[in-house]
Amino acid sequence: xxxxxxxxxxxxxxxxxxxxxxxxxxxxxxxxxxxxxxxxxxxxxxxxxxxxxxxxxxxxxxxxxxxxxxxxxxxxxxxxxxxxxxxxxxxxxxxxxxxxxxxxxxxxxxxxx
Amino acid sequence: xxxxxxxxxxxxxxxxxxxxxxxxxxxxxxxxxxxxxxxxxxxxxxxxxxxxxxxxxxxxxxxxxxxxxxxxxxxxxxxxxxxxxxxxxxxxxxxxxxxxxxxxxxxxxxxxxxxxx
Numbered sequence: 001x002x003x004x005x006x007x008x009x010x011x012x013x014x015x016x017x018x019x020x021x022x023x024x025x026x027x028x029x030x031x032x033x034x035x036x037x038x039x040x041x042x043x044x045x046x047x048x049x050x051x052x053x054x055x056x057x058x059x060x061x062x063x064x065x066x067x068x069x070x071x072x073x074x075x076x077x078x079x080x081x082x083x084x085x086x087x088x089x090x091x092x093x094x095x096x097x098x099x100x101x102x103x104x105x106x107x108x109x110x111x112x113x
Numbered sequence: 114x115x116x117x118x119x120x121x122x123x124x125x126x127x128x129x130x131x132x133x134x135x136x137x138x139x140x141x142x143x144x145x146x147x148x149x150x151x152x153x154x155x156x157x158x159x160x161x162x163x164x165x166x167x168x169x170x171x172x173x174x175x176x177x178x179x180x181x182x183x184x185x186x187x188x189x190x191x192x193x194x195x196x197x198x199x200x201x202x203x204x205x206x207x208x209x210x211x212x213x214x215x216x217x218x219x220x221x222x223x224x225x226x227x228x229x230x
Contacts, residue, residue: 006156033218042119042206042221043157088156092218099210099219100147106156 003027004091006104014112016078021107023089024071030094032065032072033101037086046074048092079111116140117209119222126197126229134192134225136207142187143209147219148180151204163190187212197229 005024013019023032031050035043047056049065049072056063060083062075072089086108090101116139126132136146144165149157161182162170169182179201181193190209194201204226208219 040204040224040226042117042223044221045218048218086154090157099145099208100159100162101157101208101219102159103149103156106154108154 004089004102004104006089006107008107009105010108010110012110012112013079015080017111019076019079019109021074021087021089021109022071023073023104025091026070027091028069029091029102030069030098031092032069033090033092034063034072034074035088035090037088037106039086043088076109079109081111081113084109084111115211115220117207117220117222119205119207119225121225122223123226124228126227128198128229129196131193131195132197132227134194134205134207134227136190136192136209136222138188138209138211138220141209142212143190144187144212145210145219146184146190147208147210148182148190148192149206149208151206151224153204157206160192165190194227197227199229202227202229 033048034046037043047063052067052069054065060077064073088106089104093100118137120135146163148160151157160175163182163184165184171177184190206224208221210219
């Protein structure tokens with residue numbers, strides 16, 4: 001069974017601070033995806049990383065995929081109250097099982113104005 | 114493109130009744146859909162993989178007779194919670210995988226909030 005350990009589970013910071021969320025596994029994933037979810041809604045895909053060592057940027061968000069494709073991080077620069085939400089990492093299976101995701105525990109981020 | 118719609122968005126039912134949740138891919142065909150369950154402030158847990166025209170594959174610990182899955186067409190999968198009890202109250206989310214080779218992504222519906230009273 002593939003497991004993803006996501007940390008921290010809760011993060012409460014002030015507007016303007018930086019933060020990093022980590023996602024670690026002992027298993028190799030074909031892809032690693034990061035989602036953001038608002039209460040009562042489905043998760044919204046932020047990014048997919050597939051290549052070991054890959055770095056992707058989305059405005060103030062920077063995503064890294066570890067060289068061995070077992071871990072990933074999400075870094076937010078100068079957090080804003082609008083960044084508040086549940087952030088989820090998910091490891092994707094490959095081949096004929098693509099789309100099947102193993103989710104980390106999630107990080108509830110609260111950014112205070 | 115790649116829109117997945119769930120219906121209903123929320124439902125309240127009495128204990129002992131059955132509830133059906135639909136997951137539709139609106140603008141693509143999906144031979145495979147996935148059903149997840151999410152408790153408040155927790156992550157998504159995969160319940161089962163729904164395959165068009167064949168039986169669903171359930172994850173360990175998920176009762177197949179409790180959570181009936183039917184994937185009768187390339188755009189529709191249904192999850193029926195049978196004889197629902199309050200502990201079945203949860204947020205149920207589906208995702209659908211487009212039918213093409215080399216894909217990496219499945220697309221999520223907006224979720225269904227089930228409350229059993």
